[in-house]
Amino acid sequence: MIFQALKQNIDIEDSVFNKLFSTRNRRLAERHWTPVAIAKIAADYLVNKPNKKVLDIGAGVGKFCLVGAASTKGFFYGVEQRASLIKSANKIAEKHNIENVKFIHSNITEISFSDYDAFYFYNSFFENIDNSCPIDKTIVPKSELFISYSDYVRNQLSKTPKYTRLVTYWSTWEEIPESFDLEYSELNGVLNFWRKMS
Template identity: 65%
Template sequence: MIFKALRLNIDVRDSIFNELYPLHIQKLAQRHWTPVAVAKMAAQYLAEEPYKKVLDIGAGAGKFCLVGASCTDGIFYGVEQREALTKLSTDIAERHRIENVEFIHANIDQIDFSDYDAFYFYNSFYENIDTSCPIDELIPAHKDLFYSYTDYVKSQLEQTPVGTRVVTYWSGEDEIPGSFHLDATAYHGLLNFWRKS
């Protein structure tokens, strides 16, 4: 019902969507997973044409990709360093027959951005600086990782073609090269829409 509603452009409350996840993942939702309304808005900007390949940088529990794949004709890829979250996301997609989504167990610096058309970034590296609400204890946090991952994303985005779209949410924008301009903003400046010029 959740994904059918999204396909029909019917609003879905986060409390309902988050019930797809185990309780310990639900408890992380407010801090770590993209709200449904934000995901819909971002996905519709990024997948403005059918079959656009959208990469979620640090997909977590896969919520952005699952929403985006359900409400657009884009193809969504979520890269996530935690294998358990990648498996969980994949299981949900398979159970609900969402075919235009794929989850990749890898670190961001193993990903070549030239394979994708557009990018979503919900400040996934910040967990290396603010350790007050960890996703788990499996991945050691270190501030140097924040800077090295951010630099990697920026260098990859610098190599993308003119017209490439990026959406950032709760970001300091350190990962956005100067060649991108701000198309629009929403949610009091927390959600930003960028295009390479």
């Protein structure tokens, strides 16, 4: 029902979509998971032609990828280091027969960006410098990880081809190479749309 609505471009409230998650993951939604409306806008920009391979850098419970896969003709890949979140995301994808999505249990530093065409980043590294709302206790926050992860992403993005698209949501821009130009912003600069121009 939810995914059929998304396929038909019918708006879905976050309170409805978030019922797909466990009670615990539902409680984390407002702080950690991309709102449906934002996911749709971002996915639409990233999938500017069919079959684009989009990587969600720090997919969490998979909300962005699930929405993007249902509402576009792209393929969505979410990398996430927490096994429990990958399990939850996979369960939802399988139950609702969403075939153009894949969740990868890995650290971002193990991922080569050359395998993907476009990128989404909802500041998944911020938990290392702000522990006011931890996802769980399996990851020990360290400020140096924020820096090293951001450096890794910036380095990988700098190697992508010209015209590569990137969307950032609540980002500090630490991870964005100078070769990417800001095309436009929404939500008072919280949601940003980038394209590599050099």
